[in-house]
Amino acid sequence: MDENVAAALDASHLIFLIAQGSLPALRNAQRILQAFEGLGYSEKRVRLLVNRYGRDETISLKEIGKFLEVSVFWALPNDFNALRQSLELGEPLAQQPLSIPLAKTFDELSAEVLGMSHPPQPKPFRGGFLALEKDPATGSLPLTT
Structure with a gap:
């Protein structure tokens, strides 16, 4: 160390x-x-x-x-599949539905650490890798959104 x-x-x-x-x-x-x-x-x-x-x-x-x-x-x-899906979509696991066991576990863990009785519900993320549109001229994804 x-x-x-x-x-x-x-x-x-x-x-x-x-x-x-x-x-x-x-x-x-x-x-x-x-x-x-x-x-x-x-x-x-x-x-x-x-x-x-x-x-x-x-x-x-x-x-x-x-x-x-x-x-x-x-x-x-x-819950490797949920983690992989989160990475591929470019969405934080914390913004995944709480029906996903890993997302629910992190939600509960953070509430416990922060001393919160009812953790706030995450707002749905409307972006992500699949939501990006390709540039018609180049056929590539934008570097910024």
Whole structure:
């Protein structure tokens, strides 16, 4: 960890450690948590997010928490298709319908972190990659909208 990362962590109110539920990823998370402890970051500041978690996982969230000796703050579902669609459309995941599990999870997570009882509903995005019109002269997409 270089001095810039340490400075950013020192200035942070909350630190989110994101790890997948595989054993190698959990071992890395364990090392990072030990480093955080050595730097004096309290458990109150560090939040564990488990990324790409599904119901069929070999290691449960409870086992992950026990192994890392920290409770799992949030689990993000493994919803690659929704993420890919969001990227291809050029639309932030936060503006996707809440019927999409990953979008709903991020909405709930942000509400929890911000201490909001009812998160604001995102306004629909009317743009995106597919909404752009090609220039008739060149047949290319515009660089600016």
